[in-house]
Amino acid sequence: MARDERIAELEEKARRIRAHVVRIAGMSDCHTGGSLSIADMLAGLYFHTLRVDPGLPGWEGRDYFILSKGHCVPALDAALAMRGFFPEDALTTHLQLDSIISGHACARVTPGIDVSTGSLGHGLSIGVGLALGVRMDGAANRVFVMIGDGELQEGSNWEAAMAGAHHKLEGLVAIVDRNMYQTGPTEEMMALEPLADKWRAFGWATRVIDGHDMAQIVETLDALPFEKGRPSAIVSRTEKGHGVSMSIHQHMNRFDEAQTATMLAELGQGGGEGGRN
Amino acid sequence: MGEILSRVHANNLVRWAADKPNAVVFSADLTGSTEVDLFRDAYPGRFFSFGVAEQNMLSFAGGMAREGFLPLVHTFGVFIYRRAYDQVAMSVAYPNLPVRMFGFLPGVTTPGGATHQAIEDVALMRSLPNMTVLDCGDATDVETVLDAIETIPGPVYVRMLRGEVPRLFAAAEPLRVGRSRLVHAPASGPADLAVFSSGICTEEAIRAVRAMADRGLAIHHRHVSTLKPFDDPAILAAAVEARCGVITMENHVVVGGLGSAVAETLAEAGVGKKLVRIGLADTFAHGASKAYLMKEYGLDAAALIRRAEGLLGRTLNIGEADLAAVRIEPVHSMAKAEAL
Numbered sequence: 001m002a003r004d005e006r007i008a009e010l011e012e013k014a015r016r017i018r019a020h021v022v023r024i025a026g027m028s029d030c031h032t033g034g035s036l037s038i039a040d041m042l043a044g045l046y047f048h049t050l051r052v053d054p055g056l057p058g059w060e061g062r063d064y065f066i067l068s069k070g071h072c073v074p075a076l077d078a079a080l081a082m083r084g085f086f087p088e089d090a091l092t093t094h095l096q097l098d099s100i101i102s103g104h105a106c107a108r109v110t111p112g113i114d115v116s117t118g119s120l121g122h123g124l125s126i127g128v129g130l131a132l133g134v135r136m137d138g139a140a141n142r143v144f145v146m147i148g149d150g151e152l153q154e155g156s157n158w159e160a161a162m163a164g165a166h167h168k169l170e171g172l173v174a175i176v177d178r179n180m181y182q183t184g185p186t187e188e189m190m191a192l193e194p195l196a197d198k199w200r201a202f203g204w205a206t207r208v209i210d211g212h213d214m215a216q217i218v219e220t221l222d223a224l225p226f227e228k229g230r231p232s233a234i235v236s237r238t239e240k241g242h243g244v245s246m247s248i249h250q251h252m253n254r255f256d257e258a259q260t261a262t263m264l265a266e267l268g269q270g271g272g273e274g275g276r277n
Numbered sequence: 278m279g280e281i282l283s284r285v286h287a288n289n290l291v292r293w294a295a296d297k298p299n300a301v302v303f304s305a306d307l308t309g310s311t312e313v314d315l316f317r318d319a320y321p322g323r324f325f326s327f328g329v330a331e332q333n334m335l336s337f338a339g340g341m342a343r344e345g346f347l348p349l350v351h352t353f354g355v356f357i358y359r360r361a362y363d364q365v366a367m368s369v370a371y372p373n374l375p376v377r378m379f380g381f382l383p384g385v386t387t388p389g390g391a392t393h394q395a396i397e398d399v400a401l402m403r404s405l406p407n408m409t410v411l412d413c414g415d416a417t418d419v420e421t422v423l424d425a426i427e428t429i430p431g432p433v434y435v436r437m438l439r440g441e442v443p444r445l446f447a448a449a450e451p452l453r454v455g456r457s458r459l460v461h462a463p464a465s466g467p468a469d470l471a472v473f474s475s476g477i478c479t480e481e482a483i484r485a486v487r488a489m490a491d492r493g494l495a496i497h498h499r500h501v502s503t504l505k506p507f508d509d510p511a512i513l514a515a516a517v518e519a520r521c522g523v524i525t526m527e528n529h530v531v532v533g534g535l536g537s538a539v540a541e542t543l544a545e546a547g548v549g550k551k552l553v554r555i556g557l558a559d560t561f562a563h564g565a566s567k568a569y570l571m572k573e574y575g576l577d578a579a580a581l582i583r584r585a586e587g588l589l590g591r592t593l594n595i596g597e598a599d600l601a602a603v604r605i606e607p608v609h610s611m612a613k614a615e616a617l
Contacts, residue, residue: 070392095388095564095565097565097569102390102564103388103389103390103564104389104390104392104393104564106390116391116392117392118389118390118391118392118393119355119356119359119360119392119393120329121329121360150306150328150329151329153306153327153328153329153330154329154330154331154332155330155332155333182306182328182329183306183307183308183309183310184306184308186328188326189306189326189328190326190327190328190329190330
């Protein structure tokens with residue numbers, strides 16, 4: 001397949017992830033903003049990069065993906081369902097009894113999720129431990145950890161960053177969803193800049209990309225690991241709520257029926273059966 | 278149901294802090310979620326945003342308290358005692374500094390699941406030397422707790438309620454540290470059962486106790502807002518009088534909270550009453566509505582009836598409809614004759 005076609009296909013996956021997030025917000029409270037900002041990266045990861053087997057979520061050769069910003073699980077659930085880990089119909093059961101999807105990432109109920117998250121600042125440390133264990137086992141699984149930018153205010157992340165570089169964990173990748181917002185503007189609440197310089201100073205091979213440019217996402221993921229003997233960090237510059245006008249800079253939304261339809265139309269994903277993969 | 282109030286702490290904090298220039302409010306990116314947005318807007322110079330960084334926030338509070346400020350730390354309970362317990366212990370409790378910690382989302386009051394539900398906070402905070410531990414159960418508790426703890430020289434952890442909160446106790450009867458509230462007493466004579474409830478379980482207990490009293494049971498029910506120190510003589514006295522036994526009811530695991538505190542009190546006094554502890558039975562909870570979780574984990578009015586039936590050895594024939602029919606008005610504990 002030509003590269004341009006490949007990129008276009010991944011962009012369509014990202015739109016469908018966004019449409020699922022909008023539909024979830026049409027049914028229940030949903031952390032829309034931070035879910036929508038990671039949609040492109042998740043499309044790149046799950047439909048281009050990650051070595052996973054939807055029929056065998058526990059396959060021991062799989063790449064690990066940890067969503068440390070666990071409240072943004074609606075986008076991950078959408079990607080997992082579209083990738084075939086479970087039926088997309090399950091996405092209509094958010095916050096309902098016996099649902100296999102959950103308000104925070106839950107490994108206990110959701111096929112394809114390895115690590116339960118929702119308390120911020122755990123994912124990177126878990127990822128460091130996993131990556132070290134993988135190397136000690138002589139295995140080749142890669143470990144991807146997606147972290148929110150606001151989440152980086154938790155000091156535990158920087159302990160993990162030190163440890164990842166100390167152990168030269170080449171198979172470890174930290175992806176920072178740099179959407180500039182938490183419940184308010186991150187740089188006003190507790191500034192993180194210069195962020196890429198911080199990762200470099202901690203010993204990580206670091207690239208800054210436009211997290212909504214699929215060509216850049218693919219090129220960057222294809223270039224992993226960025227340097228021999230170092231963990232890789234991707235500062236993915238994004239917009240909180242990207243692609244859905246009512247979610248721009250919003251932490252949470254609950255859409256009524258009309259709003260849901262309007263937002264789906266914005267994504268070119270209108271209609272009851274639209275967005276099915 | 279009696280009166281339902283909205284954003285009680287948000288409004289009360291602004292009123293309370295007006296004449297207290299040394300009071301400073303800390304938030305770790307949960308400003309709206311812990312109802313300190315009004316304080317932030319009213320006194321921006323006394324509001325500090327930490328970002329998502331609780332460890333720094335708690336030790337920072339210890340530092341400011343040393344300079345004579347009164348830090349009022351607001352976040353979800355789990356992020357105080359799970360995330361920053363060492364900082365709470367060594368930067369705040371050990372030097373016995375006047376830091377007030379407001380832990381929101383106690384127990385099953387959030388659909389956020391295990392990561393957000395503070396289910397063992399009372400156990401941890403109660404075991405920490407110098408710490409005072411309170412659990413708010415209604416709007417009157419919430420709007421009077423700041424005054425009640427004002428003179429405590431050391432740290433205080435308060436389980437706090439947000440959003441819509443019912444008023445179960447008369448507004449003119451403030452929370453008093455170390456004193457439980459009389460909710461219901463037998464019309465005459467000794468009680469069959471003593472019921473001690475805390476937090477949001479008290480509303481459920483009121484419902485169940487009214488229904489059981491209608492069936493002729495003599496019940497002494499007290500609402501316990503102070504979990505440490507745990508030295509209210511009325512609790513021991515009520516337990517001693519209860520002929521068939523004692524039931525505790527808390528929005529917390531049964532280990533280390535109200536039930537444990539009552540057990541310790543009874544054992545140390547040599548009182549050999551049967552004790553039933555209602556609470557989360559050594560389990561994490563999942564995410565769902567408060568009402569659903571209270572039913573699923575046996576923290577609701579129906580659960581209290583079942584456990585009372587077990588203690589009494591007989592059936593009371595009280596159905597969901599009977600419980601739903603109970604109308605709750607604010608309780609005036611001073612208007613009732615103490616049963617002791």
